[in-house]
Structure formats: C-alpha cells, structure tokens
Amino acid sequence: MKNVKILGSGCANCKRLEQNVRNLADKHNLQLEIEKVTDYAEIMKWNILSTPGLVVDGKLVSAGIIPNDQRLLEMLQ
C-alpha cells in the first residue's frame, strides 16, 4: 500500500488534488493511504514553494499544480 501525502493548508487546489487522487484510486483500484498535511512547519520539510504538494512514499512528486490524470496515475502507481 502506498502512502500518499497531500501538502497544503486547505486551499481550493489542495482539495481538488485530493479529490482527483481519490477518484483515480477508485477507478484503478489503487491501494492508497491518503494523508493530509496542513501544518506549514511540516509541509516545508519537503522544500516546496507552492501548494498543493504531492508526496508518494516519502518522495515529493509534484508541487504547485494539479497534474493531469495521466501523470497523476503514473505518480501513484
């Protein structure tokens, strides 16, 4: 099971990203453990400059954007 963290303090795009991740997980039967990180001190450990950030298994894979579904799927698989 992959651990997915969504970094962001409740911005609209953070919510959209979370929704997209959940939708993709449902559609492709991905086993994900989805976590939201909203504390800035914690978020900044990944050295991002814009939210939302996406961390998969401890590795930052995207920041500041909502990747399109194809990219997102690659990141999550």
Next chain:
Amino acid sequence: MDDSLSLQTKPEIPWRLIGLLSLAAALWLLAYNTIQPLANWIAYTLLALPQGSRLGESLAFFFYDVPKIILLLGGMIFLISLLRTFFSPEQTRAMLGGKREGVGNVLAALLGIVTPFCSCSAVPLFIGFVESGIPLGVTFSFLIAAPTINEVAVVMLFGLFGWKVAGLYIASGLVIAILAGVVIGRLKLERYVEDFVWQIKSQGEGVVEKLTFQERVERSWESVKEIVGKVWLYVVVGIAVGAGIHGYVPESALSSIMGKQAWWSVPAAVLLGIPLYSNAAGVIPIVSALMEKGASLGTVLAFMMSVVGLSLPEAIILRRVLKPQLIAVFIGVIGVAIIITGYLFNWIM
C-alpha cells in the same frame, strides 16, 4: 506507461496542435471584429432603440464590452499562462539567490509578473525564500509585485482604458514593489518574522518538471477556464453598472468629487479599495465609466492598485509567518506608495 519515456527521447513537432491553435486564433480574431457591428445591430436594429438615446447608448455599450472583455480575457490569459509555464517559483528562487538588495528587488519585482503565483501559496513561498537566504526586502518585492500586477487587472485595463493606462499600471506596480521592498529591507524587521520560520530546515530538492508543448497548452487552457469561469459574472455585472453610468450620468458630474481638485479623493479611493479585494473584474468597468465622467487618472490608478494589491485575505494568510507589527508595516508601506502614485499621476496628467 512506457509511452511517456519514448516521448521524451524523440521530440515530435505537434502539427495537429499547432493547426488547432491557429484555427482558434483565426476564430478569435473573427469574433473580436464582429462584436462592434453586432452590438450596434442588437441595440439599434433588433431592439429598435433610437441612436443617441440613453437606453440605446447604454445597451450598445453593454453588448459590445461584455463579449470584448471576455474574449480578451480568454485570449490573453491563455498567452500569459503559456508564458508562465516556462517559469516556476523554484527557478525564481534560484535566480534571486545571492543577489544583493537593490538588484535583487528589481529582479524580484520583474519575476513577480511572470512567475505563477497564487496568494494561497504565499506562506510556503515566503518561508522557502527566506530560508534559502533571500533578504526579507527582496522577498517582499516579489510578494507585492506578484498579486498587484495580476493578469485579470492588466487585461481589463488594456481592454477598457487602452495600452497606455495598462502600461502605467504595470510600471507603477513595479516601482511600488521595488521601493516598498527596499524600505522594508532597510527597516531590518527580521525579528518580526514568526520564530518558527527561522527554525525550519527543508531537505529535499523540490521537483523540476519537464513539460511537453501539449501539456503547456493543456495547462494554459485549464487556467483560462478556471479564471474566466471565476470572473465572468463580475465582468457582466461590472459592465452593466458601467453601461448605466455611461448612459445616464451627466458628463463631468464626478469631477468635483473624484477629480484632481479633490485632494482627499486619492486616500479615499485607497481606503475604499481595500475591502473590494479580488473584485478587479467587477470594479474596472465601473471605474472606467467613472473616469469618462470626470474622475482623474491618478485617483483611478490608486483605487485599482488598492483593490488588487492591498488585500486583507493575503495579509491574513501572511499573518501565519509575520508578526502583527510587520503586517502593519507591509500594509502601511504599500498604502503610502499607492497614495503617492495617485497624487503623482493626478499632478502630471
């Protein structure tokens, strides 16, 4: 999933996409050149209103300005977004690293225009800049320029006032961002940054993306949909009010209260602009009609900058990383700079 790898090794020229974009550009131009006759036709032929009547003038104005501004917003935001896909906050930070104050402030303000920025990301950006050693004043130059010189405001100023006013707006925004950053830097306010900011130690390298041309286009189209979807209603309402003023308010009715002679109009415009945050789309058409009726350019520019640049929500977001004293200085310095800009333009124009 192997497709994506092979895509990177042989870059193909995306002819289909280029064709599609050319077609879109041609349609855009055709539409843009049709709206003036169409608006007149609706007002004077379809609705049979007499030329020169108040209602006719107002409606013709409305039916012309709404599609014009929506088309301009769509087309120009697409181009601006496309340009912005070549910039990122990470690259901007790297470019600003090691720059002295002064040069750093100028560069930060310029990069503030082209770097994709959302005020919801102001906190990570602030922490990331400061933590990497970029001076506080330089960071502020960026944080002032990025939201102030905002694409919706610039496009609408261009559409309703022409390129000169749009240019003046950009130039004043840059100067304010640079000077305010220099002043904040000189004041040595580092102690008013929340303490936890200085304790953060980021590891990790961030992410660098390689985008294909198609992804850049897709992303730009997404931001067109997002931004136009968010502001179109404000545009329609703002233009409706503006059209009413255009047709019904007598010439120079406002010169005594919003003209050059009224010294207090500039600070009053700045105060009035603060709570109107993010409604640039609705405010600009109204302001454009007011100017036609005698409001002066300096007052109008000061009002616009206050609406876009002095935003309470952004101040509240930044409160997470700045102590109240620094928030007060931040708002005060920008407020004073905007007021000076307003007086300056009232005086020289």
